Every structure is written in structure tokens, then in C-alpha cells.
Amino acid sequence: MLSALEFLPEPWHLTLAGPVNPPTLLDELQEFPGWTRVDFHGRVTPDEARKLVAQARIGFVTLHPTPAYVDALPTKLFEYMAAGIPAVVSDFPLWRDIVESLDCGILVDPNDTSAIAEAAKALIEDPARAEQMGQNGRRAIAGEINWSREKEKLLNVYQSALSKDDSMQA
Numbered sequence: 001m002l003s004a005l006e007f008l009p010e011p012w013h014l015t016l017a018g019p020v021n022p023p024t025l026l027d028e029l030q031e032f033p034g035w036t037r038v039d040f041h042g043r044v045t046p047d048e049a050r051k052l053v054a055q056a057r058i059g060f061v062t063l064h065p066t067p068a069y070v071d072a073l074p075t076k077l078f079e080y081m082a083a084g085i086p087a088v089v090s091d092f093p094l095w096r097d098i099v100e101s102l103d104c105g106i107l108v109d110p111n112d113t114s115a116i117a118e119a120a121k122a123l124i125e126d127p128a129r130a131e132q133m134g135q136n137g138r139r140a141i142a143g144e145i146n147w148s149r150e151k152e153k154l155l156n157v158y159q160s161a162l163s164k165d166d167s168m169q170a
Contacts, residue, residue, distance in 0.1 A: 001060050005034035007117035012124065017041040017052055053079055057130070058123050059087040061095075062110040070094070077105075078145065081137030086130045088119040104137035 005014050016038055020026040029035060041052065053059070059080030063069040070092045077095070080087045087105035089095055099105045106119040123130040 001062060001116065002029060002032045002034050002038065003113040004117040004120060005037055006032075007114065008120055008124070010037075012120075013037040013039055015039045015041070015052055015056065017044045017049055019043050050079075050083075053083045053085065056080075056083070056085050058120055059083075059085045059105075060116070060120075061087050061089045061105075062108065062116055063090050064110050065090065065092065078141065080105075081145070082141040084134040084138040086123055086133035086137070088116055088123070102136050102140045104133050104140065106133075 001014060005012070014034070014037060017040075019042070020029070026040075029038075041048070044052065059076065061074050061077045061080070063074065069090070071094060074089075074095065077087055077089060077098070081102075081104055087099075089099050089105045089107055090110040091107035096107055099107055106122060108115040108119050110116070123133075
């Protein structure tokens with residue numbers, strides 16, 4: 001993301017929040033030419049994080065293709081969707097299904113800095129499209145991807161497991 005920032009026009013900047021591990025990584029990041037356009041907040045409270053997200057125009061979920069990420073559901077994507085913010089998202093099969101079916105962001109190769117920059121530029125240069133993607137995400141969270149709906153699925157799984165357990169004991 002930091003490298004991609006160099007390809008984006010002024011006054012665009014990158015807001016980062018959260019811990020940096022190892023701490024020496026922060027020193028390395030500060031050496032990037034684009035660091036002058038980074039607003040780094042470090043560790044923040046959940047309320048502060050929500051405020052930062054609410055101020056954003058584009059969210060980035062460009063995690064690298066490691067086993068820990070490829071098959072996981074990224075909380076940050078759903079936070080951006082809930083906030084009505086379009087996202088630039090790593091093109092992993094599970095994530096692709098979500099982003100394409102809901103039209104809530106742009107998929108990129110997370111190792112391709114220029115692809116990340118081009119996706120961000122596309123959203124910057126077409127605010128109507130960005131707004132529509134953000135609204136698509138918000139609508140999905142309000143209607144189909146939320147705890148109320150997922151709770152029912154989880155309860156059904158539990159009920160099914162309990163029913164199988166009861167039949168095995170009989």
C-alpha cells in the first residue's frame with residue numbers, strides 16, 4: 001500500500017492504524033518516499049478505529065497470499081462494507097466470490113504495487129462507481145451478511161449436531 005501511494009495524486013494519503021511488529025518495521029516503513037503522505041496512528045481503540053474508517057474513501061485489504069489469509073474471511077473487508085466504503089482487495093478465490101457477487105470493491109494481485117495503485121485510481125477517478133460499490137457493501141451487511149442471519153445458521157448447525165448425537169445414543 002505504501003509503495004502504491006507513490007503512484008496516487010496529491011492530496012491523497014494513507015491512514016494506518018494498529019501495532020507494527022516487529023517494532024523495527026516502522027523504521028523501515030518511514031524510509032519509503034511515500035511515508036510523508038501517511039497518517040500513522042499506531043494502536044487505537046475500537047471506537048477510534050471506527051472513526052478512522054468512517055473518514056476513509058477507500059479501504060485496503062491487500063494481504064499477501066499466505067495460508068493464514070487465503071482461506072480466511074477478512075474482518076476488515078466487512079468493516080469497510082458496513083461503513084459503505086469500497087475496497088481494494090486481494091484476489092483470493094474466497095474473497096473474489098464475495099467482492100464480485102456483491103460488487104463492493106476491486107480485486108488485485110496483492111504483490112503488484114501498480115495494480116493496487118490502478119485500482120485506487122479507478123475509485124478516485126470515478127466517485128460515482130466508488131459510491132455505488134460502497135452502498136452495495138453496506139446493503140449486503142444490512143440485509144444478508146450480519147449476525148442476525150449468521151446466528152440462525154450457527155444455531156441450525158448446533159441443532160443438527162445435537163440431533164445426530166441423540167440418534168447415536170438411541
